[in-house]
Amino acid sequence: MWLFLGITFSLGMLIPGNLSFRLQYNGDQVLHIVPETLQQVQHLQHLCNTLMLDLWKPLLPEDISAGADLNIRVPAPLVQEVKNSLDQHMISYKVLIPDVQDLVDQSMPRETNSHRQVPEGYVYTHYHPMEEIYQWMIQIEKNNSELVTRHYLGKTIENRTIYYLQISQSPNKPKKIIWMDCGIHAREWISPAFCQWFVKEILQNYKSDPKISRFLENWHIYVLPVFNIDGYIYSWEKDRLWRKNRAPYKNGTCHGTDLNRNFNSSWGSVGVSYNCSSEIFCGSGPESEPETRALVHFIKQRKRDIVCYLTMHSYGQYILTPYGSTTEPPSNSEELIHVAEKAAAALMGKYGTRYEVGSTSLILYSNSGSSRDWAHMIGIPFSYTFELRDKGAYGFVLPPEQIQPTCEETMLAVTAIMDYIDQKYFPDGAVMLTSGSLSLSLCLGVVLAWSVS
Structure with a gap:
């Protein structure tokens, strides 16, 4: 009733x-x-x-x-x-x-779409509906064609296209990969806002910031601005607090699977519901949703090259490490915590915002089927969930004036993680040679030696 x-x-x-x-x-x-x-x-x-x-x-x-x-x-x-x-x-x-x-x-924006200039004059301190984010991705690629390419990931349950952005210098050159996705839960609007902010900051600063320039030389950075596109659109058009995707169940009498409980990492074992009307319904089986399957297929094809998996959520102010379904820590738990603590310290240095660091099952609640746990279980060494602002004063309806400070401090945390990983894999600051570039170097060396003699 x-x-x-x-x-x-x-x-x-x-x-x-x-x-x-x-x-x-x-x-x-x-x-x-x-x-x-x-x-x-x-x-x-x-x-x-x-x-x-x-x-x-x-x-x-x-x-x-x-x-x-x-x-x-x-x-x-x-x-x-x-x-x-x-x-x-x-x-x-x-x-x-x-x-x-x-x-x-x-x-919600006060202007109608006809009055919002998109993507020219794109305002990163506003929340944007999916149509504008699609346009933004096209324009970002067009304006930064030397660094950015837009790629197809898959289709949603409602047949919408999921795109991700690849950012790097020499985009066709084999490199290690850092992955970031946002918007797995529809109502967490600050998450897609951060993914867009992150892309903006990388592109605006790579020429003047040696650290970011080094990242783009050494890595492919993949960014998925909105994972749960159907749910995100539904949160704009129908129900601001909608969380799940829009998969129909029980002949359409209830809708939606929590995509972050749909991965094959102890799927369905703890912290889930089998009731399709629940906010944390885990689906009819692991990878039952097309969005999940698209990401799994993509990651599996590149898992040898993906070193870092970041997934952005809200709220609570946590940097969470695997695992959510067990209190047994992963083999590299100490390093994961160490890096997360460096990120939390960098974040706090901006506005004094405090983030708690630790395993999901120990500091938040137990859950299974998360993308973070799945990514680590298939061999990606660094896997983190960010739960962005705030602690609950606004919760899932963080007002737009919080976008900029949230993104500014989170940018520092993410780049701290990237910097640690970059220095670990490239301790001398040099770009890792591929077999092709190594052969070219040897050939040049022979030619130079012959000319000197």
Whole structure:
């Protein structure tokens, strides 16, 4: 019954260029709770299960624990009932977001598409719908043809094309690879915003920054700005808080798989749901989704060359290492933590933002089927998940004024990881010779020696 009470539609909220109606969250509140006792934990679990409240952190009622943060979105018609229940059980709470719709409105562009100049004058401090991101990718390639090429990765469940960008000097030369993807969860808009910012910073600064110039000489950098394209579009056009892809299940009565629980890394073992209406539904099987299969196929073909896998998410301010399904650390755990700590220190140096570093299962919650764990399990040595700003004051509806500081500090963290890896693989700063370039060098050496003699 709460679904009918909590979901309202506004006839006045037409989407620019689209006749669909956008879901409203007027009066919905996000509450922050830190349960103190087992009895409080059990009552909160009961509330979440019976009222089907939207858990933001953690994602499952069974992961609620004493002394740990709990953030829940409560639909407007249930706010007073939930607060009364918390008061009766002497559970303290704080209102993090008094009206979710206010923040949703702030994140949406005020201009219609016809007035937004895209991609000329592209504004990196705004969130952009998928149509504009597609245009941006085309223009980025056109304007930087010496460094950037756009490539086909695959198709989504709704038959949209997934593209990634390759950035490097000598793009056809065999090199090691650094991979970054964004937007695996539709509602985490700060993630695609960062991928675009990252590309902008690389292209603007590679001529003046010796470090970035060295990265492009030594590496191919692959960037996938939006992985979950169908879900991202749905979050713009219908439901700002949509998380999953748009795969239909049960004859279309429910939709969507959590793509970050769909990889074949202890798939379905922990921190998932088999209910297709759940936010963390893991799919009908490992790699059941075309988006997942496209990425898996691509990575497997290049896994010998991919040294670093980065996947950008929100929120919580974490740099997470494998694994999420077990507390047993990977063989290079100490190095992974060391590098992540260097990244967190670099990030904090900008605005003082603190990120927690560690294994997902130890510092956040257990989950299985993640792309981070899968990438490490198939042999990619450095694999990290970034959970970007913030700690919960805005959560999944981070306002646009947070884009620039978030991206600036995250850029420092990512380049710290890249710098460590670059120095590890190229300790003398030299570009690794391929067999072809080595043969050419030997030939030149023979010619020079002959001419001198």
